[in-house]
Amino acid sequence: MKSFFWENLRIALSELWGHKTRTILTGTGIVIGILAVSLMSTLISGVDGLFENSMKFLGRGNLYVEKWPWFGDEDWWTLRNRPRIELDMAEDILERSEYAMVVASERGRSANLSYKEYKTENIFVHGVTANFPEVSTVDVEYGRFFTESEDRTGAQVILLGSEVAKALFPLENPIDKMIFAGPTRYRVIGVLAEMGKFLGAFSQDTQVIIPIQSFNKIFEGPWGMRRLTVKVPEEHVEDAKEELRGVVRVLRGLKPDEKDNFAINQQDSFRQTYQGIKVAIGGTGLVITALSLLVGGIGIANIMFVSVKERTREIGVRKALGATRSQIQGQFLIEAMVITASGGLVGLAISTLAAFAINKFFFPATMSFGVAFMAIGLSAAVGLFAGLAPARKGAKLDPIEALRYE
Amino acid sequence: MSLIQVKDLYKIYQMGNTEVRALDGVSVSIEANEYVSIMGPSGSGKSTLMNLVGCLDTPTSGDFFMDGINVASMSDDELAHIRNKKIGFVFQTFNLLPKSTSLRNVELPLIYNGEIKAKDRKEMAMSALERVGLGDRVHHKPNELSGGQRQRVAIARALVNNPAIILADEPTGNLDSKTGEEIMALFDDLQNQGNTIILVTHEEYIAEHADRVVRLLDGKIAVDEATPKAKKK
Numbered sequence: 317m318k319s320f321f322w323e324n325l326r327i328a329l330s331e332l333w334g335h336k337t338r339t340i341l342t343g344t345g346i347v348i349g350i351l352a353v354s355l356m357s358t359l360i361s362g363v364d365g366l367f368e369n370s371m372k373f374l375g376r377g378n379l380y381v382e383k384w385p386w387f388g389d390e391d392w393w394t395l396r397n398r399p400r401i402e403l404d405m406a407e408d409i410l411e412r413s414e415y416a417m418v419v420a421s422e423r424g425r426s427a428n429l430s431y432k433e434y435k436t437e438n439i440f441v442h443g444v445t446a447n448f449p450e451v452s453t454v455d456v457e458y459g460r461f462f463t464e465s466e467d468r469t470g471a472q473v474i475l476l477g478s479e480v481a482k483a484l485f486p487l488e489n490p491i492d493k494m495i496f497a498g499p500t501r502y503r504v505i506g507v508l509a510e511m512g513k514f515l516g517a518f519s520q521d522t523q524v525i526i527p528i529q530s531f532n533k534i535f536e537g538p539w540g541m542r543r544l545t546v547k548v549p550e551e552h553v554e555d556a557k558e559e560l561r562g563v564v565r566v567l568r569g570l571k572p573d574e575k576d577n578f579a580i581n582q583q584d585s586f587r588q589t590y591q592g593i594k595v596a597i598g599g600t601g602l603v604i605t606a607l608s609l610l611v612g613g614i615g616i617a618n619i620m621f622v623s624v625k626e627r628t629r630e631i632g633v634r635k636a637l638g639a640t641r642s643q644i645q646g647q648f649l650i651e652a653m654v655i656t657a658s659g660g661l662v663g664l665a666i667s668t669l670a671a672f673a674i675n676k677f678f679f680p681a682t683m684s685f686g687v688a689f690m691a692i693g694l695s696a697a698v699g700l701f702a703g704l705a706p707a708r709k710g711a712k713l714d715p716i717e718a719l720r721y722e
Numbered sequence: 723m724s725l726i727q728v729k730d731l732y733k734i735y736q737m738g739n740t741e742v743r744a745l746d747g748v749s750v751s752i753e754a755n756e757y758v759s760i761m762g763p764s765g766s767g768k769s770t771l772m773n774l775v776g777c778l779d780t781p782t783s784g785d786f787f788m789d790g791i792n793v794a795s796m797s798d799d800e801l802a803h804i805r806n807k808k809i810g811f812v813f814q815t816f817n818l819l820p821k822s823t824s825l826r827n828v829e830l831p832l833i834y835n836g837e838i839k840a841k842d843r844k845e846m847a848m849s850a851l852e853r854v855g856l857g858d859r860v861h862h863k864p865n866e867l868s869g870g871q872r873q874r875v876a877i878a879r880a881l882v883n884n885p886a887i888i889l890a891d892e893p894t895g896n897l898d899s900k901t902g903e904e905i906m907a908l909f910d911d912l913q914n915q916g917n918t919i920i921l922v923t924h925e926e927y928i929a930e931h932a933d934r935v936v937r938l939l940d941g942k943i944a945v946d947e948a949t950p951k952a953k954k955k
Contacts, residue, residue, distance in 0.1 A: 320833075320836065323833050330821065331821075334821060629817070630819060632817075633817045633818075633819065634830070634834070635778075635802065635805075636776070636778065636805060636811050636817075637805070637806065637811070637830050637831045637834055637879070638802050638803065638805045638806020638807070638831055638834040638835070638883075639802060639834050640798075640799045640802045640803070640834075641798060641799060641802075642799075643834065715778045716773050716778050716779060719778075719813070719817065
């Protein structure tokens with residue numbers, strides 16, 4: 317049987333070479349289909365990677381007690397009128413909750429920074445407790461984080477995000493320099509490692525971190541972000557969430573019939589929302605692109621029927637000389653698969669280049685081996701399905717009729 | 723036992739309400755190395771008999787032994803194997819593959835044989851082409867050859883598998899009379915080399931190259947006699 321494969325491949329190649337224009341036109345349908353499918357998969361996996369990368373900022377075992385829920389469709393005015401989160405709940409939560417391992421308080425708002433003639437505007441100033449590194453992925457590249465006592469005493473020390481450090485200190489070492497944050501002077505004690513953007517929007521590198529007690533001294537008033545980050549064991553995050561909800565309700569003195577006037581946010585709500593979007597957009601995209609492959613396949617089937625018809629007499633001769641049904645069927649199947657597989661390879665080559673371009677100019681997206689294998693397998697499968705009916709028709713021809721065909 | 727033994731062969735077609743008896747009880751035997759012409763007007767069953775002898779078709783009833791094997795009730799693929807190994811076809815219209823060289827055309831039956839290595843195939847095809855006097859035309863395509871040369875390629879293709887019989891259907895029908903004579907001389911040579919030849923024709927002078935003429939009429943054998951040439955021998 318093996319020798320027939322090579323023989324059939326040889327026939328297919330010379331036949332396709334003999335009809336170059338037809339082959340290229342038919343193959344283009346497959347090129348487009350494979351290009352679309354493999355680019356779509358690459359984009360989805362690129363967005364996936366981006367998402368997973370962003371999710372690292374939010375620990376899986378973190379619960380965030382905040383005024384606003386991250387997702388949901390509750391009435392804006394109801395949410396607006398909720399009381400602010402009392403950051404002094406932190407100790408009570410740690411005491412009352414069985415799951416809570418660490419509770420960090422955070423505040424934040426934007427301010428302008430300056431050092432000598434260098435200025436940066438609208439930098440997110442993040443006031444956090446000294447245990448913040450335990451609930452986040454902040455990574456101090458050089459220098460150090462502030463200590464518990466520095467926080468308690470409201471020391472005026474600051475850590476700079478990598479972008480901020482570059483903007484304020486293009487030439488100097490920032491450590492131990494004094495900078496202005498709003499009206500207040502701060503001593504730089506550390507620079508954070510580059511972290512990238514959160515979901516491609518909010519840059520982690522254009523923030524600065526100060527002790528929350530010094531934040532409270534400078535930025536009075538109700539404005540800005542405030543939340544409690546509660547670290548719980550990842551495997552019990554759902555139970556912990558329920559428990560935390562109860563604890564906060566008790567601390568706020570809510571009656572059983574009153575609704576929650578706070579939100580407990582977690583990474584999973586991002587994940588669920590993202591999964592929903594991914595299935596909706598990505599799934600639809602894949603179905604639509606797969607349809608283009610189907611259209612390409614129909615084109616192949618059509619041209620193979622024409623080819624079988626045109627070569628009726630050739631089939632008759634081959635049969636008279638001893639070709640069996642399966643040999644004739646194989647001949648046309650391989651011909652169809654050669655068209656689709658080469659179309660698939662061309663499509664794959666183009667989409668690999670396109671993925672490179674996207675990677676370079678937009679966001680991380682690399683063609684995985686899985687996608688490449690899928691593209692080649694898929695194009696061969698399209699050839700198999702598109703070629704099957706025409707090939708069977710050719711194989712079933714009566715040699716006497718076929719030899720008489722003009 | 724004879725090389726070909728046909729017993730009470732019937733081929734009946736149903737055309738609407740009418741029953742057409744293309745072959746109506748034919749019995750005939752052909753020995754190895756015989757040279758037989760089949761003649762008859764159109765509609766006599768000549769083509770039907772040829773298709774059956776060529777294993778391109780199966781009879782409605784009757785027995786057909788080829789080289790001792792009953793092929794009357796074989797499946798399509800079994801018939802394909804018989805055609806490949808036992809029969810060499812020569813057609814009126816040559817039926818060469820137009821895009822392939824002489825060598826490739828002659829190699830074709832060996833490819834479908836499936837058991838012959840590529841190198842041996844080339845050698846066998848070359849020697850078949852040399853036997854028909856086309857050793858210098860192996861890389862030419864059919865459109866680069868004359869009608870007579872094309873038919874020689876087709877004969878080489880029929881010979882290459884060392885078939886039990888060579889079945890020629892009006893082999894000179896598309897050739898001028900001089901070229902036709904050359905082709906007929908080639909068949910005479912092939913018989914002298916030990917081949918068995920069955921020739922279908924409606925030309926008396928072509929049929930006379932054979933040793934024996936079988937004349938069909940209305941699906942039955944009307945005459946089965948030796949030719950003058952055979953009587954002379």
